[in-house]
Amino acid sequence: MAYKRHVNKGESPKLDMTPMIDVVFQLLIFFVVTLKQEDILSKLDAARPAPSQDDAVKDKQQDLINIIVAPQGFIFNGRALRLAELDKAIERLSGYSKTAMVIIKCTSDSPHAFLIQTLDVCNKYGMTNLSIFSM
Amino acid sequence: MAKLNTAQCELDMTPMIDVVFQLIVFFVVTLKMNQDSNEDIVLEDGKNGVTITADNMPPTTLEIEVDRRGRVSIHNATLSESNLRDILRARINKHSNQFPVLIRGDRRTQHEKIRKVMDICTSSGIWKLSFVAVEEHKAKKSK
Numbered sequence: 001m002a003y004k005r006h007v008n009k010g011e012s013p014k015l016d017m018t019p020m021i022d023v024v025f026q027l028l029i030f031f032v033v034t035l036k037q038e039d040i041l042s043k044l045d046a047a048r049p050a051p052s053q054d055d056a057v058k059d060k061q062q063d064l065i066n067i068i069v070a071p072q073g074f075i076f077n078g079r080a081l082r083l084a085e086l087d088k089a090i091e092r093l094s095g096y097s098k099t100a101m102v103i104i105k106c107t108s109d110s111p112h113a114f115l116i117q118t119l120d121v122c123n124k125y126g127m128t129n130l131s132i133f134s135m
Numbered sequence: 136m137a138k139l140n141t142a143q144c145e146l147d148m149t150p151m152i153d154v155v156f157q158l159i160v161f162f163v164v165t166l167k168m169n170q171d172s173n174e175d176i177v178l179e180d181g182k183n184g185v186t187i188t189a190d191n192m193p194p195t196t197l198e199i200e201v202d203r204r205g206r207v208s209i210h211n212a213t214l215s216e217s218n219l220r221d222i223l224r225a226r227i228n229k230h231s232n233q234f235p236v237l238i239r240g241d242r243r244t245q246h247e248k249i250r251k252v253m254d255i256c257t258s259s260g261i262w263k264l265s266f267v268a269v270e271e272h273k274a275k276k277s278k
Contacts, residue, residue: 006236010214015148017152019149019154020147020152021152022157024152024155025237025247027159028158028159028162029156030161031158031159031163031166033222034166035162035165035166036274037273037274038167038273038274039269039271039272039273039274040186040187040269040270040271040273041183041186041187041261041267041268041269041270042181042182042183042184042185042186042187042266042267042268042269042270043187043237043265043266043267044184044185044265044266044268045185045263045264045265046183046264046265046266047256047262047263047264048253048262048264049202049257051261064209069246085166096171105227106250107246108246108250109245109246109247110245110246110248110250110252111242111243111244111245112179112201112240112241112242112243112244112246113179113242113243113244113251113255115190115238115249115266116178116179116180116181116242116266116268117181117265119181119184120179120180120181120182120268120273121183123145123181123183123184123214124148124182132253132264134246134250134253134254
C-alpha cells in the first residue's frame with residue numbers, strides 16, 4: 001500500500017467559515033425568539049400577629065388606624081371608601097404619625113387585590129407598622 | 136487611477152462575527168430557562184413597594200404561590216396544608232425564622248385562601264410576611 005505524504009507547501013490553509021456562521025445564526029435566532037421580558041416585582045411587608053395577640057393589640061387603642069377590607073371596597077372610620085378616598089385619608093393621617101399602627105382587617109370573601117391596594121397605599125405614605133387580621 | 140481587482144475583493148467577515156458573538160453571549164446570559172413559578176397567577180399592581188432584586192432576595196427566601204382557586208404551591212408544585220407546615224418546620228429548624236416569606240397571591244383569589252397560608256405561617260412562628268405585587272409591567276400580556 002502506498003502512503004501519500006502530506007507536504008506543507010507553505011500556503012496557509014483557509015478555514016471555511018460558512019458552517020460556523022450558520023450555527024451561530026441559528027443560536028442567535030433561538031435566543032432572540034426565546035427572550036422573554038420579566039415584570040419588575042415589588043414586595044409589600046406586613047405583620048401577621050397570632051390570633052391570641054389580637055386582644056392585647058385592641059387594648060392599646062391610642063395610635064390605631066383601622067381599615068376594613070370588604071368585598072365591595074374599603075371601610076374606614078365606619079364609612080365606605082373607594083381607593084382614591086382611602087388614599088387621601090391615609091395621606092392625611094401619615095402627616096400626624098408615620099409609625100402609627102395600621103390594622104387591616106380583611107373579610108374572608110374580599111379579593112386579595114384590595115389587600116394589596118391597601119398595603120400599597122400605606123407604603124406610598126411611609127406607614128410601616130402594618131398588621132393584617134382576618135375577620 | 137487604481138485598478139479594481141475583482142479577484143481580491145473579499146468581504147471581511149470578522150466584524151460581523153464579533154457582533155454576532157456579542158449578541159449570543161448577551162442572550163445566553165439573560166436567558167432564564169427554568170420557568171419554576173406558576174405562570175397563571177395574575178398579580179396586583181403595587182408601585183410603592185420595595186423592588187425585588189437579587190440583593191434583597193437571599194437564597195433562603197420562600198415564595199408561596201396561591202392561585203385564583205386557592206391552590207397553594209411552591210415552585211409550581213402543589214402542596215397540601217400539612218405539606219406546607221412540614222416545609223416551614225424544616226426551614227425553621229435550618230434557618231430559625233430569619234428567612235423572608237413571600238406570598239404570591241393572585242389578585243382575584245379570596246382573602247380566605249390567603250388567610251389559610253398566613254395562618255399556617257403564623258402558627259409555625261413566622262409573623263413577618265411580604266406580598267408580591269407588580270411594580271412595572273414589562274412582560275407582554277398573553278391574553
